[in-house]
Amino acid sequence: MQKSQLQSSEKKIPHPIEFGAYSEHVPGQIPSALKYATGRFMEQRAACLDELPEWEALRQAGSAIRLHTLENLDFYLEKLDQQVIAAGGQVHWAKDAADACEIVLELARQHAVKRAVKVKSMATEEIGLNHALQEVGIEVVETDLGEYIIQLMGTGPSHIVAPAVHLKKEQIAEVFSQEFGIEAPTDPVELTAIARRVLREKFLAADLGISGANFLVAETGTLVIVTNEGNGRMCTTLPDVHVAVAGIDKVVPDWESLSVLLKLLPRSGAGQKISVYTSFITGPRRAKDEHGPSEFHLVLLDNGRSRILQDPGGRETLKCIRCGSCLNICPVYRNVGGYAYGWCISGPIGAIFTPQILGVQQAGELPFASSLCGACDEVCPVRVPITDILLHLRRRVAEGDAYEPAVVATPLRAAAALGRQALGTGWLYRLGGRLLPWLQIPWLRAGWLYKLPPPLNRWTKVRPLPAFRAHFRNWWKRRHQVSTGDQP
Numbered sequence: 001m002q003k004s005q006l007q008s009s010e011k012k013i014p015h016p017i018e019f020g021a022y023s024e025h026v027p028g029q030i031p032s033a034l035k036y037a038t039g040r041f042m043e044q045r046a047a048c049l050d051e052l053p054e055w056e057a058l059r060q061a062g063s064a065i066r067l068h069t070l071e072n073l074d075f076y077l078e079k080l081d082q083q084v085i086a087a088g089g090q091v092h093w094a095k096d097a098a099d100a101c102e103i104v105l106e107l108a109r110q111h112a113v114k115r116a117v118k119v120k121s122m123a124t125e126e127i128g129l130n131h132a133l134q135e136v137g138i139e140v141v142e143t144d145l146g147e148y149i150i151q152l153m154g155t156g157p158s159h160i161v162a163p164a165v166h167l168k169k170e171q172i173a174e175v176f177s178q179e180f181g182i183e184a185p186t187d188p189v190e191l192t193a194i195a196r197r198v199l200r201e202k203f204l205a206a207d208l209g210i211s212g213a214n215f216l217v218a219e220t221g222t223l224v225i226v227t228n229e230g231n232g233r234m235c236t237t238l239p240d241v242h243v244a245v246a247g248i249d250k251v252v253p254d255w256e257s258l259s260v261l262l263k264l265l266p267r268s269g270a271g272q273k274i275s276v277y278t279s280f281i282t283g284p285r286r287a288k289d290e291h292g293p294s295e296f297h298l299v300l301l302d303n304g305r306s307r308i309l310q311d312p313g314g315r316e317t318l319k320c321i322r323c324g325s326c327l328n329i330c331p332v333y334r335n336v337g338g339y340a341y342g343w344c345i346s347g348p349i350g351a352i353f354t355p356q357i358l359g360v361q362q363a364g365e366l367p368f369a370s371s372l373c374g375a376c377d378e379v380c381p382v383r384v385p386i387t388d389i390l391l392h393l394r395r396r397v398a399e400g401d402a403y404e405p406a407v408v409a410t411p412l413r414a415a416a417a418l419g420r421q422a423l424g425t426g427w428l429y430r431l432g433g434r435l436l437p438w439l440q441i442p443w444l445r446a447g448w449l450y451k452l453p454p455p456l457n458r459w460t461k462v463r464p465l466p467a468f469r470a471h472f473r474n475w476w477k478r479r480h481q482v483s484t485g486d487q488p
């Protein structure tokens with residue numbers, strides 16, 4: 001197919017599985033829409049939780065369910081596999097992103113697929129599925145409104161739940177005006193109606209429906225999709241073939257466990273008691289059914305998850321149910337936005353998930369993109385110990401461990417070791433405090449240090465460092481004397 005024949009929604013995006021692919025979209029200013037929307041999510045969440053006194057007990061139960069499932073993952077995956085097949089579906093195991101894309105491409109080839117419609121899915125973002133399908137000339141249309149907007153813009157999601165959270169309605173109207181050659185209004189209802197009209201045609205013309213999964217129930221082989229827009233049902237019922245791509249961590253043992261997680265997910269993410277649509281899909285259309293796909297395929301994606309599972313320090317990352325509340329509360333995320341994290345999963349969960357999936361050699365800076373304030377730990381509905389895992393990964397970056405070698409340069413490691421020694425030895429600390437104000441003089445200008453020698457020049461190449469102003473212990477003593485009224 002010629003490029004000129006492609007619809008606007010087929011615009012190519014930079015290959016998303018490469019770390020840093022998202023960085024080029026970092027806006028010059030912090031989008032006010034981002035702070036507004038994340039603030040609203042947190043307000044709605046607080047109001048919702050006020051009505052639920054058993055919230056903490058539910059969190060504890062959710063955490064225990066996720067941990068139990070991870071500890072018995074082989075058992076539940078095997079059960080899931082059997083139940084999906086028993087329901088008439090097919091299961092494919094993908095060891096990595098390339099493998100998963102190849103499985104979907106092969107299915108597309110077998111069915112001579114020309115057009116695919118998609119439900120929002122972070123697993124398909126992770127493997128770069130849109131890119132892979134477009135490479136072979138298949139039209140891929142995102143049908144979640146936020147995903148559709150960012151697809152038109154040629155970028156990726158800046159939030160794991162609300163992909164276009166950084167955009168204002170005026171910016172979206174501009175995108176629609178350019179793409180559809182109309183004077184698009186700035187009214188959100190009218191903008192949604194425009195998207196709906198375009199997408200209706202796409203749903204009806206699609207040969208393949210692609211989804212992710214919020215959960216996979218091992219007991220019955222059921223795929224669970226939680227959405228607010230109804231597009232999930234259109235994608236999974238109208239095309240003749242449905243392919244779901246899901247991480248192996250999405251499995252839950254049974255419906256009882258699912259009922260706990262379904263209470264946690266919408267409340268924590270968007271402050272909703274229940275999402276507008278919760279779809280349960282068990283296999284393809286049965287003989288007596290009028291509608292639905294004739295084939296259902298489940299692609300179970302590892303892509304580094306079994307490696308994370310082996311690491312006791314990082315394992316609980318896989319408890320995550322992708323609610324997005326750690327992003328909404330995070331002061332770093334709210335000030336830098338999702339694209340600054342360089343990959344499709346952003347915010348605190350991205351800061352621990354991405355380095356474990358891509359490796360600290362590539363994404364080792366992310367565990368340091370946190371103030372360690374712990375707000376994410378407090379809101380997480382399944383108690384992922386994000387702060388502990390950030391520290392675990394910082395240690396990996398600095399010192400290396402059984403999983404990956406250190407990435408910090410030797411001089412910096414030596415400087416850190418020296419610093420640790422100085423801060424932990426009383427006399428050395430006091431001596432340093434007296435000497436530093438003198439030693440810094442060659443680099444001192446108006447209270448700032450410029451062009452320091454290696455290894456500190458890594459910082460001062462980009463920005464000056466505040467000068468050491470006074471001996472801390474003397475300063476503290478004077479402050480105490482002033483506050484208690486004692487004479488110095």
Ligand code: SF4
Binds near residue numbers: 322325349381383386
């Ligand atoms: S780590 Fe917790 S708070 Fe963050 S997205 Fe996952 S479940 Fe939600």
